[in-house]
Amino acid sequence: MIGMLGETGWSWQLDGWIVLVAILCAVASALLGCFLVLRRMSMLGDAISHAVLPGLAVAFFISHSRSSLPMFIGAVIVGILTAFFTEWIHRVGRVDKGASMGVVFTSLFALGLVMIVQAADKVDLDAGCVLYGSIELTPLDTMSLLGFEIPRAVITLGIVTVINLAFVLFFYKELKLSSFDPSLATTLGFNASLMHYLLMILVAVTAVASFESVGSVLVVAMFVVPPAAAYLLTNQLGMMLLLSVLLAVSSAFLGHLGAIHVPSWFGFQSTTTSGMMAVAAGAIFLITMLCSPSQGVLVKLIRRQALSLQIIADDVVAVLFRREETEGEEPKSASVTENELIEIIFCGRWSLRLVLRWLDRRDEIRMHDNRVELTEKGRLRAQNLVRSHRLWERYLQDYAGVDPSRVHPQAEKLEHFTDPRLRQQLNSETDAPQIDPHGRPIPDEPDFDSNID
């Protein structure tokens, strides 16, 4: 990695600062974003970061300068007003929250644009700059602190990150409670609307601080995407906060690398870093969605596939077991060909081959001359299954009042999900029957089932 950085003329003087700015912005946003996502108001970050535009413009008109402090104050005030108006229109106008947010922030954003276009003749308050920022230029605008020349953006965003971190750490318990159950929070003496507005103030501050350097696109992405990805990965709030910070840092880093490298693969010059960081966050989210251990699409797919193979394996040994019962003389043995199996259990040839190889390796079946036979170990597994199946048939017909013609298909499904404990319960519920409803014997519980898992 370091080598790669060297080759492309990576300079810590420049790129180091850019990545640091991006990381600070991403972390500050992700920390608050977790609570926005959990409170189902992810879009409020979006709304606030757009709506602060008129605040910037008004501050400019009043102070006639682009100096930071008035701009900052103006933007934060409008940001808070956005949160307030959204709540108010939602309540008084009885409009759905999303709609009222849409009304407020589009109107304010448009108002801001109009004002900025008006002002554009006189100054360079650039609307485009508000959207995607100018993170590449941040290292140039420095101020000295303790004798070091440090970019101004690093200082501002550093302070905001520290404030947000302190907020989340000190009010962790209060944020958790008021996000989970606002009315309980209020009855316990933690004013839920106070927490709401504190959070909104910090969202506005973070959005404004990030504006100059990274633009609103990246802030919005960082408020929502890393927390949403972290939410897919864990069901512990603390872990979710930690993961969202890690994901935010990685998307900042990967985003900058991507901005330098990816366009050159296609013969273009490097592209805007903040845009690429948002893209990186999106890509990270996509990967998480596919691979998350609990909700991941891929993981679910694999699990489902594994289950269906497991069921085929169960069916194979059960078919052999039943054959042995009907046609086997002592010592019991029966065999079956691949084609016969395909016809009996309705499965694909490739799945079957996979299953047979697996069963063979587990020493549950033997294969010779294209014929399949049970081993002692396989017989045990089959005996459990057939026992479960027939106990279920008894139970369904005699105790659950299921129509006799329907008990077999039902039992066929349930047998695959019956562990020894459940089978034991079935056995005692049905008074340990000897035969199933069709008159076939119910095999005994094997003495040990340690090797069936």
Place this chain on the structure above:
Amino acid sequence: MATPETETASTSPLSIYDLTVAYHRKPVIWDVEFDIPAGSLVGVVGPNGAGKSTLLKAAMDLIPRASGRVSVFGKTYRQNRHRVGYVPQREGVDWDFPVNALDVVTMGLYGKIGWCSPVRPSHRRAAMEALSRVGIAELAKRQISQLSGGQQQRTFLARALVQDADLYLMDEPFAAVDAATEKAVVEILRDMKDDGKTSVVIHHDLQTVPDYFDYVILLNMRVVAHGPVADVFTPENLNKTYGGRLTLLDEVSNAMRRRDRSL
């Protein structure tokens, strides 16, 4: 909003006087008035839309009241907030929230822990004890969406227990729970009563009212009757409570809204 600072003479756990609550000028409960005897198990019964949840929420200042006053152990709700425990309806909560059962129970102690102080092991131990008292200690680390309806309700009850309040307001703790949970909840309510605590419980199943409660409030926008179950829980009173909505009140409130709009 009338919230007199003076203490009322009564020191009833919950005493409500002339309480009216309106949503968008449409009254939901009207001129509600009652006192609850200390140490009793009180059922609040009435048809859907009778304003039962509204009554509890208005008593705790969770929704604004149009008029009326509430006193809790002789003081305002705000002054005695720490003596009141609330068990909200199960539907009102986001069960996908990333917390486990133990976390939820620990939340009952947040009031005691206070602003900005962290949860300590002793708090978690207290929460564990409450979980085992409601019989689901082994599910402490389970994410709340993976609990059954009954287990979720038990979690809420455990949270109420750790709060160690003197007055509990419970919004349908018996809604959609299994028979075993219902029995467990009733037992805990009785234990709490034996400890001298008062519970006000919104309840739907009329059949079990005489078994579970010793005091009942029949509510349908206004209090139809309240008193000991033996005296008040009569067929006539139930008829009055469930015999359709109070059409005259509906009409007058519609008239009020029409007038409001035409102004």
